[in-house]
Amino acid sequence: MQDELLAQVATTHPPAASHRDAARAAVPAAVRSAARSGAGVSAVLWGALYTLAAFTGQRFSTVTVATDWQFAPLDALSAHPLRSVWYLHVQPPLWNLVVGVLGRWSPFSLALSLQLVMLASGMVLAGSIASLLRAMGLGRRWVVVVTLVATANTGVLMYGFLPLYELPVAALLALTVCLATRRSTRMHAVVAVSLVGTAVAMTRSLYHPTWFVLVLALVMWTHRSSLSRRVIMAAVLVPLVVIGGWSLKNQVLFGESSLSSWSGMNLLRSVEPAIAPTELAALREDGTISDVAVVGHFEPYSRYESVMPPCSPTHRDVVLTEALRYPAPTAGNPEPLPSPNFNYECFLPVFDQAGSDALALIRARPGAWFTARLWAINNWFCAPTEREPSNSAVVDALNKVSSVALVAVAHPTTPSSWKAYPGLMSPHRTPISLVLIIATFVVMVAGTRHLWRLLRSKADNAARSLVIALAAVITGWTFVVGVVGELGEQERFRNMTDPIVIAVAAAIVIQWWVGRGPSRLRQRLRPTTTVPVAALVLIAGLVIVGVRQGPPAQSVIAAAAAGQPTLASLASGSPTTVGSSDDNPPSGIGFFDTSTDAPPPSTEAPATTTTVAMPAPACHHIVHLGDSNLGLSLGMFRDVYARAGLDPVLDFANGRGATQAADGGSSAVQAVAQHQHDVPTDRRCWVVALSDVDAMESARDNIDPATSIQLIADAIGGEPTTWVTPVLASATSAWTLQASTAYNLALLRVASEHPNITVVDWQDEALQHLDMFLSDGIHYQAPMYLLLTHAVITHLAAVWDLQQ
Structure with missing residues (x-):
């Protein structure tokens, strides 16, 4: 009886150790393993940093879902995701399917749903990087530090605030390497790699099925001793059915067996x-090329x-029958501009x-092709920065930390011939990252060595060698394909491999140093001492960056309130400041009033105009070329021209510059050529309201903006032209007042050499109404567009003979 009672007490009140054992048993083994390896800690820290950035002002933008080329028309995709994806041919289907399913069935808004996907992707990325570092033999504290450097820099984190597939693909690539080294009886590593690798190929066309075959073959070779016929069949059947089936579908529907038709x-x-x-x-x-290449x-x-x-389209679904797609109006953009639907049949x-x-x-110009490859390589190693202006203090600080951690240095001098063709596709001259250059070299050299060891079955540590070899295969493929067959998006391509490259290279260097470095230093350079030292170095670097950049101005308006002189006033030799309350208004950049005793601009005249030396040209057909600001004021300009009895052609494209335009629009040079053919030459005159993007990129890349201005002027020839100066007012992005002022000074120089060109000093007028700028420093509130239209038509009436 006593024994039974003691047994009952023992059962009812187990010892404390039994409680701990029970609690430990309740936690899944995978979670305990992740916590021990540092993967769980790294994932949580990444998620916390992302959440902190979001709550401190970094917005998640869904604009690109409705405008980016990779997506099917959003309205059709959200209403009928399965059918719309079935008729998709420009891209592999998986990311469009994710967006469509979320838009159709998620209980949350599309923006929130996609942001949750990005949060999960980033945490998977961090966890996978940490796991592969542990597979390489790195200690847990080193794992967490290296993982954060590799995954939480600006280039990686900021893609989490855009609904693009770069961050999910980066997570899938890291997960592929991580799973290749796993030991589990539930699913063989080869099958796991096959599943994830198939997802990569079905998401990003850059990772062609050939890439998948190389990766899977390497993993199967490494695990060949444990492969069974069943495992091999499963690993091969998954991509054969999914990738092969989708390619067959494209062949039947469109006569194209590839995953991407463009x-x-x-x-x-x-x-x-x-x-x-x-x-x-x-x-x-x-006859070497067709008109398609000339169009662009x-x-x-x-x-x-x-x-x-x-x-004529042979199918009836809207994703194939509409040449343009029309984004839904929003409060901030009530009249959105249409963009091309490249999935149009x-x-x-x-x-x-x-x-x-x-x-x-x-074949005809191999030298030009080779030059473009040099441009692409140049662009590959530019230091990552935030893609969009941010109001988050966390992101601003992170951008500076990233510049120091990745050792971003000034871009070296490039050949002068590279300045000939400015634009998005041209070589960038932003700071380059020494860490990315060295890390890529380390991964490729070490990866080649370990790949050779694996193939000869002489690897001392198969898991470590497999991680390094896979990192080299993924990096090498991305680099070669991204450089040889593309131009302009190298930063996006490299971003997907940055976490793997940085992490694996760091692990190689750390392990080399620990194994071969001087013994005395080796004993001192442990995480407990190295991390504080690295933190001090980082703080010193931030101080240097802060001293060089000066105190950050939150806005041009804040600078005006502080009484700081602007570049505009300095360029004109005047001490006036933006928004000055003195009797004389801001003098702008002094384009036209060169005498020291010139009267200040009248507050009644919306803009300053040039003195025309030639007889006023007769104008009736007005070709008005503009960018997104023209698109936002289209109705106003149409009404103004109609009241003047003119015949206008209003042509705008987002992000339009001399040789580029966003969303598939035509560049300024291309638009000029088109309208020279379409618009009658008699009494034809031009209004050029360009170019914010050329101004920004010229300042960013240290290019003389006169190059792009001259291209447009040469295209128009000697026909009467009025040029509206751009004005930029952002202090949190590259769209700065300094950039537009430098552009406008170059515009004045070019105009002085072309008697047919007159200039509207819109910057001078706009700087007197800074409260009318939107937060991006590029676009305006509605009353500002009324001032713009009035400034332009007043100038035209003064310099041209406007004939009805």
């Missing part, structure tokens, strides 16, 4: 920007329609012709 257009973009327009025209005349890459279908055979023959033209250009 590879030919990408190839054209890789070489065409490095060839001058005059050379392209000559090659077209001798990724233009709206209307630009190709006249140079291609007649086309009639683009298929255009893509094929673009590929043929690209190959012809490479």
Whole structure:
């Protein structure tokens, strides 16, 4: 009886150790393993940093879902995700499927749903990087430190605030390497790699099925001793059914068996920007290329329609029958601009012709192709920065930390010939990262060595060798394909491999130092001492960066309130400040009043104008070229021109510059050529309201803005032209007042050499109304657009003979 009672007491009140054992048993083994390895800590820290950035002002933007080329039209994708994805041919389907399913069935808004996906992707990325570092033999504290450097720098973190697939693909790539070293009886490593690798290939066209075969073959070779027929069949069957089945679907529906139909257009973009327009025209005349190459890459279908055979879609789904897509109006953008739908079925023959033209250009101008490859390599190693302006103090601090941690240094001098063709596709001259250059070299050299060891079955540590070899295969593939076949998006490509490259290279260097460094220093350089030393170095670097950059101004308005002189006033030699309350208003950049006793600009005249030395030209057909600001004031300009009895052609494109435009729009040079053909020459005059993007990129890349201005002026020729100066007012991004002022000074120089060009000093007028700028420092509130239209029409009436 006593024994039974004691047994009952023991059962009811187990010892404390039994409580601990029970609690430990309740925690899944995977969670305990992640906590021990540092993967769980790294994932939680990444998630906390991302959440902190979001709650301190970093916005998640969904604009790109409705405008980016990779997406099917959003309204159709959200209403019928499965059907819309079935008819997708420009991209592998997985990311479009994710967006469509969330838009259709998620209980949350699309923005919140996508942000949760990005949060999860970032945490998976951090956890996977930490796990592969442990597989390489790194200690837990080192794992956490290296993982944060590799995954929480600005370039990686900021992609978490855009609905693009870069961060999810980076997570999948890291997970592929992580799973390749796993030991589990539930699912063989080869099968796990097959599943995740298939997801990568079905998300990003850069990772062609050939890449997947290379990765899977390497993993199967490493695990060959444990492979069974069942495992091999499962690993091969997954990609065969998914990738092969989708390719077969594309072949049946569109006659294209690839996962992405626009590879030919990408190839054209890789070489065409490095060839001058005059050379392209000559090659077209001798029959080397078609008109498609002359029109350019990724233009709206209307630009190709006249140079291609007649086309009608054979399918009826809206994702294939609409050449343009129209984003839904929002409170901030009540009249959104349409953008090309590159999934439009009639683009298929255009893509094929673009590929043929690209190959012809490479054969005819191999030097230009090689130069473009140098541009691409140059762009590859530019230091990552935030893609969008941020109001978050956390992101601002993180950007400075990243610059120090990745050792961002000034860009070296490049050949002067590289300045010939400014634009998005041209070589960037932003700071380069020494860490990324060295890390890439270390990974490729070490990866080649360990790959050879694996193939010869002589690896001392198979798991470590497999991680390094896979890192080299992934990095090498991304670099070669991203440089050889593309131009302009190298930063996006590299961003997907940055975490793996930085982490693996850091682990190699740390382990080399611990194993071979001087013994006395080796004993001192442990995480407990190294991390504080690294923190002190980082703080010193931040101080240096802060001293060089000066105190950050939150806005131009804040600078004005502090009474700081602006570049505009300094350029004119005047001590006035933006928003000054003195009797004399800001003098702008002094374009036209060169005498010291010139009267101040009248507050009644919206803009200063030049004195015309020639007789006033007669103008009736007005070709008005602009960017997004024209799109936002389209109705106002249409009404103003109508009241003046003029015949206007209003042509705008987002992000338009001399040789580029966003969202598939036509560049300024291309638009000029089109309207010279379409608009009657009699009494034809031009209004050029460009270019914010050229001003920003010229300042960012240290290019003389006169180059892009001269391209537009030469394209127009000697016809009457009025040029509206751009004005930028951001102090938290590259769209700065300094950039627009430098552009406008260059514009004045070019205009002085062309008697047909007059200038509207819109910057001078706009700086008197800083409260009317939106937060991006580029666009305005509605009353400001009324001032802009009034400034332009007043100037035209003063310098031209406007005829009804």
